[in-house]
Amino acid sequence: MAETGDFADRWRARMLSTEPVDRAAVETSLRALYAAAQLGEPRHFLWYDSPLGAIWAVAALAGRESAIAGLLPGSGVAARRYEEARRDVRDRLGVGDDAEARAGAGRWLHSSFGDMRLATALMQERIMFLMDVIGDGFPDYMSDMDDPATASLRADELRFFGRHGDGMLVDAAAAAGAADIRLLMGTSEYANEYSQIGSYAEIARDEQLVRARGATPPPLIQAFWDVAAGTGMWWPFRNAVVLAERPTKVERAAGESLVMALRDGFAAGGRAEPAKPRSAAPKRKVESAPILSVELPRDPAARIARLREEAPNLPHFERYLAGEHEQVWKDLVAAKARVRTAEHAADALAVAYETMDRVARNVRTLAGRLDAIGYKFVAPTARAGLIGGLFGRQPAPHAPHVPPGPGVRAEIAELEEVAGGPLPLSLRAFYEVVGEVNFNGEHPTLAPRDSRILPDPLMVDPVEGALAWLENFDEAEDAKEVSIAPDALHKADISGGGPYVVRVPAPVADAPLRDAPYKLDFVGYLRVSLHWGGFPGWQEAGASAPPEIAHLREGLIAF
Numbered sequence: 293m294a295e296t297g298d299f300a301d302r303w304r305a306r307m308l309s310t311e312p313v314d315r316a317a318v319e320t321s322l323r324a325l326y327a328a329a330q331l332g333e334p335r336h337f338l339w340y341d342s343p344l345g346a347i348w349a350v351a352a353l354a355g356r357e358s359a360i361a362g363l364l365p366g367s368g369v370a371a372r373r374y375e376e377a378r379r380d381v382r383d384r385l386g387v388g389d390d391a392e393a394r395a396g397a398g399r400w401l402h403s404s405f406g407d408m409r410l411a412t413a414l415m416q417e418r419i420m421f422l423m424d425v426i427g428d429g430f431p432d433y434m435s436d437m438d439d440p441a442t443a444s445l446r447a448d449e450l451r452f453f454g455r456h457g458d459g460m461l462v463d464a465a466a467a468a469g470a471a472d473i474r475l476l477m478g479t480s481e482y483a484n485e486y487s488q489i490g491s492y493a494e495i496a497r498d499e500q501l502v503r504a505r506g507a508t509p510p511p512l513i514q515a516f517w518d519v520a521a522g523t524g525m526w527w528p529f530r531n532a533v534v535l536a537e538r539p540t541k542v543e544r545a546a547g548e549s550l551v552m553a554l555r556d557g558f559a560a561g562g563r564a565e566p567a568k569p570r571s572a573a574p575k576r577k578v579e580s581a582p583i584l585s586v587e588l589p590r591d592p593a594a595r596i597a598r599l600r601e602e603a604p605n606l607p608h609f610e611r612y613l614a615g616e617h618e619q620v621w622k623d624l625v626a627a628k629a630r631v632r633t634a635e636h637a638a639d640a641l642a643v644a645y646e647t648m649d650r651v652a653r654n655v656r657t658l659a660g661r662l663d664a665i666g667y668k669f670v671a672p673t674a675r676a677g678l679i680g681g682l683f684g685r686q687p688a689p690h691a692p693h694v695p696p697g698p699g700v701r702a703e704i705a706e707l708e709e710v711a712g713g714p715l716p717l718s719l720r721a722f723y724e725v726v727g728e729v730n731f732n733g734e735h736p737t738l739a740p741r742d743s744r745i746l747p748d749p750l751m752v753d754p755v756e757g758a759l760a761w762l763e764n765f766d767e768a769e770d771a772k773e774v775s776i777a778p779d780a781l782h783k784a785d786i787s788g789g790g791p792y793v794v795r796v797p798a799p800v801a802d803a804p805l806r807d808a809p810y811k812l813d814f815v816g817y818l819r820v821s822l823h824w825g826g827f828p829g830w831q832e833a834g835a836s837a838p839p840e841i842a843h844l845r846e847g848l849i850a851f
Contacts, residue, residue, distance in 0.1 A: 442496060
C-alpha cells in the first residue's frame with residue numbers, strides 16, 4: 293500500500309504542479325509519442341496560457357464543418373472570441389485563411405470524432421503490454437490497487453477534469469465566454485485517450501504494477517507518461533498540438549475543493565453558490581392537465597380522436613401535419629412547463645405521439661435496409677477484434693428494434709416515480725410508441741472495426757435500462773438522469789465515458805441530450821441520427837461518409 297501511495301502522491305504532484313512547463317521537453321515527448329504511434333511528427337506546437345485560450349484554438353482548427361459545428365457561437369462576445377481565435381491560429385501557422393490553417397494542423401485526433409489512430413494505438417499498446425507483464429489487459433484494480441491513496445488521487449482528478457468536461461475549469465471558462473466547455477474540455481488527451489476521467493490515477497496504477505515486476509514500458513506508453521508528467525491539458529491534431537500551461541496557483545479550499553489561478557488571469561474552482569435574491573418570488577407550481585394521466589389508445593387514429601375530445605382545436609398538431617416539424621417542437625420547448633397545462637397538454641401530446649409514430653416507421657425501415665445489406669447487429673460488449681480476440685468473446689446478435697411491451701405504461705409510471713417527477717413528453721412518447729432501438733453492430737463500411745471515425749449508431753435504451761441507471765442516484769437528489777444510450781466509444785467496444793442522458797424530472801415537451809457530442813434535444817438527436825441513416829457519427833466525414841448512408845435515409849418520413 294505504501295508503494296502505491298508513493299506513486300499516487302507523485303502523480304498528484306505532477307497534476308497540481310504550478311511550475312512553468314518545460315516546453316522543449318514536452319515537445320520532445322510529443323514527437324516520441326507521435327513517432328511510436330506511427331503518426332510522423334507534429335510540425336506545430338501552439339502554446340496557450342491556460343485551457344481557456346487553448347479551447348478556442350481547438351474550436352477554430354476543428355472548424356464549422358466538424359462535429360462541434362452546432363456548438364460554435366453565432367453572435368455576441370463568444371463569436372468575437374471565436375473570430376479572434378481564427379486569426380490567432382492563422383498567424384501562428386503562417387497561413388492566409390481558415391482552410392489553410394486546418395490543412396496545416398491536419399485532422400483532429402479526437403477520441404470520439406476524427407482520426408482515431410492515436411487513441412487506438414494507445415489502447416492496444418496498453419492492453420498488450422499489461423497482458424505481457426501481468427497476464428491481464430484489464431487488471432482488477434478493485435482487489436489490490438483501489439486503496440485510499442489511489443482513490444484520493446482520482447477524487448482530485450474529478451475536481452479538476454470533471455466526468456465529462458464539467459470539472460472546476462468550467463467556472464472560469466464560463467466567465468471567459470468559451471465556445472463549449474463540456475465538449476472541448478472533455479477532449480483533452482488527459483480526459484479521453486488513457487482514461488475518461490483523467491490519466492493520472494490510471495498511470496499511477498499501471499506504473500506501480502509494471503515497476504513492481506521490473507518491466508519497462510514500451511516507447512508509446514512511456515512517451516504518453518512523459519507528456520502527462522510534463523504539461524497541462526493538450527489536444528492533438530495530425531500535424532499540430534494545442535497545449536495549455538499549468539496554473540500559477542493551486543490551493544485547497546473548504547470541502548477539499550481545489551482553487552486555481554490560471555496564467556491568463558482567470559480563477560477556477562472553490563466558488564460558493566450565488567445567493568438567491570431576497571426579493572425573488574416563489575415559483576408557481578404548474579398544475580398538470582388530467583389528460584396526462586389518461587391511458588390513451590395505442591392505435592394512432594383512436595389516440596388522436598381521444599385527444600380531440602379533450603381539446604377540439606390542436607393548433608400545434610395541425611401545423612406539424614402541415615410540415616412545420618422543427619418549428620413546432622421549438623415552440624413547444626419554449627413553452628416549458630406550460631405544455632402540461634390544460635390549455636396545451638392535449639396538443640403537445642398529439643405532436644409527441646405523431647412524431648414518435650414517424651420515428652417508429654423510420655426505425656423499422658432502416659432495420660430492414662440494414663439487414664438487406666448484410667449489417668450484423670451485435671452487442672457492443674461482445675464485439676470481435678483486438679479485445680474480443682484476447683478474451684475469446686464472440687459476437688452476440690440482438691434485435692435492432694424491440695417495440696414496447698404491454699406493460700410499458702406501468703413501467704413509465706414507475707420511472708417517473710423514481711425520477712421524482714415527469715419525463716419530457718418526447719421521451720414518454722418514445723417509450724410508448726417506439727420502444728427500444730439498437731443499431732450497434734458491424735459492417736465493412738458503415739461500422740468497420742478499424743474505423744477512424746466512430747459511427748455512433750443509434751441506440752435508445754428501454755425503460756428498464758433507464759430504471760436501472762436511476763438506481764445510481766440517491767433518493768433525495770433533486771436532479772437525476774435517465775440513461776438514453778452508451779457513448780460512441782462504448783458502442784465501438786472501447787472504454788469510454790458515461791452514457792448520453794436526459795435530466796429528470798423534466799415537466800417539458802423535450803429536453804437536452806447531455807454528455808453527448810450533439811447540442812440537441814432528444815427529438816433533434818433522433819432527427820440527426822436518422823438523417824445519417826442511423827449513424828450520426830459519420831457527419832464528421834461529410835462527403836466522405838459511406839455511400840450506403842444515402843440509400844439508408846432515402847425516402848424516410850420527415851418528423
